[in-house]
Amino acid sequence: MPILFKLTKMIESQIEAFLNEVSVSALEFRKALACYLKDDNEGFMQRLQSVTESERKADALRLEIEKQLYMRTLIPENRGDVLAILENTDDIIDTIKDTLMEFSVECPQIPTDLDDSYLELAEASMQSVEWLIKAIRAFFKEFYLVNELLHKVIYYEKEADKLAVMLKRKIFQKDLDLSCKIHLRYFTFHVERISDASESVADRLAIYAIKREI
Amino acid sequence: MIFLFLSSGLFLGWSLGANDAANIFGTAVGTKMVRFKTAALIASVFVIIGAYLSGAGAAHTLGELGAINELAGSFTVAIAAAFTVTLMTRLKLPVSTSQAVVGAIIGWNLFSGFAIDYAALTKIVSTWIVCPILAAIFAALLYKLSKILLPKLNIHLLRMDAYTRVALIVVGAFGAYSLGANNIANVMGMFIHSVPFQDIQLSQVLTVSTAEQLFILGGLAISVGIFTYSRRVMNTVGKDLFRLSPITAFIVVLSHSLVLYIFASEGLRNWLVANNLPPIPLVPVSSSQAVIGAILGIALVKGGKNIRFGVLGKIASGWVTTPVIAGIVSVFFLFIMQNVFDQAVYRSAENVVWEQKHNSNEIVDISCVSKTILYEEVYGDLAILKNAELKKK
Numbered sequence: 001m002p003i004l005f006k007l008t009k010m011i012e013s014q015i016e017a018f019l020n021e022v023s024v025s026a027l028e029f030r031k032a033l034a035c036y037l038k039d040d041n042e043g044f045m046q047r048l049q050s051v052t053e054s055e056r057k058a059d060a061l062r063l064e065i066e067k068q069l070y071m072r073t074l075i076p077e078n079r080g081d082v083l084a085i086l087e088n089t090d091d092i093i094d095t096i097k098d099t100l101m102e103f104s105v106e107c108p109q110i111p112t113d114l115d116d117s118y119l120e121l122a123e124a125s126m127q128s129v130e131w132l133i134k135a136i137r138a139f140f141k142e143f144y145l146v147n148e149l150l151h152k153v154i155y156y157e158k159e160a161d162k163l164a165v166m167l168k169r170k171i172f173q174k175d176l177d178l179s180c181k182i183h184l185r186y187f188t189f190h191v192e193r194i195s196d197a198s199e200s201v202a203d204r205l206a207i208y209a210i211k212r213e214i
Numbered sequence: 215m216i217f218l219f220l221s222s223g224l225f226l227g228w229s230l231g232a233n234d235a236a237n238i239f240g241t242a243v244g245t246k247m248v249r250f251k252t253a254a255l256i257a258s259v260f261v262i263i264g265a266y267l268s269g270a271g272a273a274h275t276l277g278e279l280g281a282i283n284e285l286a287g288s289f290t291v292a293i294a295a296a297f298t299v300t301l302m303t304r305l306k307l308p309v310s311t312s313q314a315v316v317g318a319i320i321g322w323n324l325f326s327g328f329a330i331d332y333a334a335l336t337k338i339v340s341t342w343i344v345c346p347i348l349a350a351i352f353a354a355l356l357y358k359l360s361k362i363l364l365p366k367l368n369i370h371l372l373r374m375d376a377y378t379r380v381a382l383i384v385v386g387a388f389g390a391y392s393l394g395a396n397n398i399a400n401v402m403g404m405f406i407h408s409v410p411f412q413d414i415q416l417s418q419v420l421t422v423s424t425a426e427q428l429f430i431l432g433g434l435a436i437s438v439g440i441f442t443y444s445r446r447v448m449n450t451v452g453k454d455l456f457r458l459s460p461i462t463a464f465i466v467v468l469s470h471s472l473v474l475y476i477f478a479s480e481g482l483r484n485w486l487v488a489n490n491l492p493p494i495p496l497v498p499v500s501s502s503q504a505v506i507g508a509i510l511g512i513a514l515v516k517g518g519k520n521i522r523f524g525v526l527g528k529i530a531s532g533w534v535t536t537p538v539i540a541g542i543v544s545v546f547f548l549f550i551m552q553n554v555f556d557q558a559v560y561r562s563a564e565n566v567v568w569e570q571k572h573n574s575n576e577i578v579d580i581s582c583v584s585k586t587i588l589y590e591e592v593y594g595d596l597a598i599l600k601n602a603e604l605k606k607k
C-alpha cells in the first residue's frame with residue numbers, strides 16, 4: 001500500500017508539471033508575439049526555444065503518466081478520460097509551438113496598426129488556454145468547480161472568434177496585395193486556432209466532470 | 215460416511231463462495247481495482263473467521279425452525295436446497311440460498327411430523343423483507359453522506375483511487391466476515407443437531423464445539439468456492455450486471471455487509487437487549503438481495519430514473535416461490551431417501567430420549583421425569599421440545 005500511495009503522489013506531481021508546461025507555453029506565446037511585433041528577433045527566438053523545450057517536456061511527461069496509469073491499472077473508471085484530456089491538452093502546446101514556428105519560418109509582414117489587434121487576439125486565445133488549465137486542475141481535485149471554469153474558457157474562445165473576424169475584416173480592408181492579405185489571414189487563423197483547441201478539450205472535460213460525480 | 219453426508223452442505227458452501235463472493239468483490243475485481251488473488255484470499259480468510267466467531271446466532275434461529283436430528287435428513291435437506299437453487303437458476307427465476315434452505319427445513323418438518331414453529335418462521339420471513347429495505351436505507355444514507363462530504367475533502371482523483379482501493383479491501387473483508395457469520399447457517403445449520411462430532415479440546419481454555427467444527431468446514435467449502443469459481447462470477451457481476459463506480463461499489467458493499475452483520479451479530483443483539491432496545495433476529499438473509507436493495511437505494515436517491523421495478527416484483531415473488539419449491543423438493547427427496555435408500559431421515563423426540571437413556575443402561579420412566587429436563591439433556595436445545603409441544607397442541 002505505501003508503494004501505491006508513493007506512486008500516486010508521483011503521478012499527481014507529473015500531471016501538475018505537465019499542466020505547468022502548457023501554462024508556461026501560453027505565457028511565452030504572448031511574449032513571443034510581442035517580441036515579433038517589436039522586431040525583437042532575439043527575444044522571439046528565445047521564447048520559441050522555451051516553448052519548444054516545454055513541448056518536449058510535456059510530451060515526455062504525458063508518455064510517462066500514460067505508461068504508469070496503464071501499467072499500474074490506476075483510476076480504471078477515469079483512465080480513458082484522463083488520457084484523452086492529457087493528449088488533447090498536449091495538442092494545444094503543439095499548436096502553440098507550431099504557430100510560433102510558422103512565424104519564425106514565414107515571417108509575415110504585419111502592418112504596425114494591426115499589432116494591437118494581433119496582441120488582443122493572442123491574449124483572448126491564451127486566456128482560454130489558461131482557464132482550461134485551471135479547469136483541468138479542478139477536474140482532478142475539485143470537480144464541482146469544472147463547469148464554472150469551463151464557462152470562462154468558452155467565453156474567451158468566443159471572444160477570440162470575434163476578434164479574429166474583426167482582424168480579418170481590417171486585413172481585407174487594407175490596401176495590400178491579396179497574397180499578403182491571405183498570408184495575414186492565415187496567421188490570424190493560427191492564433192485563433194489555439195482557442196479552438198482549448199474549446200475542444202473543454203467540451204470533453206464537461207462530460208468527464210459529469211462522469212466524475214458519484 | 216459422515217463426510218459423504220456432509221457433502222451436500224459442503225456443496226452449498228462451495229456454491230455460496232462461488233456466487234456470493236462476487237457481491238462483495240465483484241466490482242473491485244471486475245474494474246481491476248483489486249486483484250482477484252488478493253480478493254479471494256481476503257474473502258476466504260474472513261469468511262472462515264466470520265463463520266467461526268459469529269455463525270452461531272443465525273444457525274440457532276434455523277435450529278428453532280427445525281432441528282434436523284438424523285444425518286441422512288440433514289444431507290437430504292441440504293441437497294434439496296442445492297437442487298432448488300440450481301433448478302431456479304436454470305429457469306432464470308430469482309433465488310436465494312437462505313430461502314431455499316428454510317423451505318427445505320420446513321419440508322423436513324412436514325415430512326417428519328414435527329410441528330412448524332410459526333413464531334420462528336414469521337421472524338425469518340419478515341427478515342427477508344426487511345433485508346433489502348434496510349440495505350436500501352443504509353445505501354441511500356451513505357450515498358447522501360458521501361455526496362456531501364467528498365467534494366469538501368478536495369481529494370485528488372489519483373489519491374481518491376488509492377483510498378478507494380484500500381476502502382474496497384477493508385469493506386470487502388468486513389463483507390466476507392458478515393457473509394460467513396450470517397450465511398454459514400445455510401451451509402451447515404442443518405447438520406448441527408445430527409452430526410456425531412465430539413468437541414475438540416485444544417487447550418484448557420479453548421474448546422472447538424461441534425457447531426464450530428462444522429462452521430470451519432463450511433467456511434473452508436466457501437473458500438474453495440471463492441478460489442475455484444468466483445472469478446468468472448466476479449467479472450460478470452463487475453463488468454456486466456452491476457456497472458458501478460468504485461465509490462458506489464464501496465457504498466453498496468458496506469450497506470450489504472452492515473445488513474448481514476446486523477442479522478448475524480450476537481454482540482449487537484446482546485447490547486440492544488442490555489439497553490432495553492428491541493433485539494434484532496439473527497437470521498440468514500440473502501446476500502444478493504441485500505446488494506440489489508443497496509443499489510436500488512442509491513438509484514432512488516439519484517431520482518429513481520431507470521429503476522426496473524419488475525426486479526422488485528421478482529424478488530418479492532422469490533420470497534414465496536423459493537421456499538415453496540424447496541419444501542416440495544425436500545419432502546420428495548426425504549421420501550426417496552427413506553423409502554428407496556432405506557435411510558432414517560428423522561427420529562422422534564421420544565425415541566431419542568429413550569435411546570440415550572437405554573445406551574447408558576439407566577432405567578427410564580419418562581412419565582415421572584420432566585420432559586424439559588430430558589430433552590435438554592439430549593439436545594442442549596429446546597427447539598425439539600418446542601416442536602413436540604406445538605405438535606401436541
